[in-house]
Amino acid sequence: MERKEKSFYGLTEKYSVLADSPEIRHGLYQALNKKIAVASGSYNRGKRAGLWHFYNAAGKLIQHYNYSTRTLTYEAPEDASSSMRYVLDNSFTANDTVVKPIKPGGVFFGYLPYLKHFVLPHDIYNGDADQFMAVVELLVSPGGRLADYKIRVGSQLYNYNKVADMSLDLLDEEDKQFVPATLNGQPVAISVFITCRINHRGQLEYR
Structure with missing residues (x-):
């Protein structure tokens, strides 16, 4: 099941949930500032998993982080x-x-x-x-x-x-x-x- 909702800071969240447990996120996730992605990755039964990509409000890449291995693979200079x-x-x-x-x-x-x-x-x-x-x-x-x-x-x-x-x-x-x-x-x-x-x-x- 796919869902879309407004969240804090004017962001729009698009994500999937389990069909039998709609409160649990599972599958692809994306957060958008208008039409610009600021976060993308996937959930595994309610927990962030694998490689995620994060951007600033203008869409510039600022971080890659792997939640499964808990490793930072890229961090842009602040x-x-x-x-x-x-x-x-x-x-x-x-x-x-x-x-x-x-x-x-x-x-x-x-x-x-x-x-x-x-x-x-x-x-x-x-x-x-x-x-x-x-x-x-x-x-x-x-x-x-x-x-x-x-x-x-x-x-x-x-x-x-x-x-x-x-x-x-x-x-x-x-x-x-x-x-x-x-x-x-x-x-x-x-x-x-x-x-x-x-x-x-x-x-x-x-x-």
């Missing part, structure tokens, strides 16, 4: 204008080699699950949302597991700063997994900060 910032807990020097964590799904599609659970604070009026910024804060452990998930909302104009501790239970298992950051080849903990704007619907968008 754009200098990216909304992402990475902060290593350990001290390091210019002579050290630091490798950022990799999110299966890439820097566009892969991080959307952390944006979609945002709820506009009740004391912010929708019409003023463009005066506020939000930062999604993720702590990734040396084992490549998501250890903490927060969303900070602030405004200099309104002298506003609030932090929401987000439950990891909101996320699917795949959204809790990363290829860990390394320092001189050794896995280390790292924080990922995603700067976002709040749109007129009270939802987060990459800046």
Whole structure:
């Protein structure tokens, strides 16, 4: 059985499900930004399997990831204008080699699950949302597991700063997994900060 539905960030998902269990995805999957593919691959009984391909919002290839072998086969250099910032807990020097964590799904599609659970604070009026910024804060452990998930909302104009501790239970298992950051080849903990704007619907968008 094939299905098509609108999802977060204005994407359209096209996928197949099991005939006897329509809630379980099985077979080909594609996510489209209008008519541009941003993710394609396949599911095996509800889990991503085999080689997946991920693109940015404009359709530029940014990642190949094999979910069956848990291996990254291609990762494009991150754009200098990216909304992402990475902060290593350990001290390091210019002579050290630091490798950022990799999110299966890439820097566009892969991080959307952390944006979609945002709820506009009740004391912010929708019409003023463009005066506020939000930062999604993720702590990734040396084992490549998501250890903490927060969303900070602030405004200099309104002298506003609030932090929401987000439950990891909101996320699917795949959204809790990363290829860990390394320092001189050794896995280390790292924080990922995603700067976002709040749109007129009270939802987060990459800046």
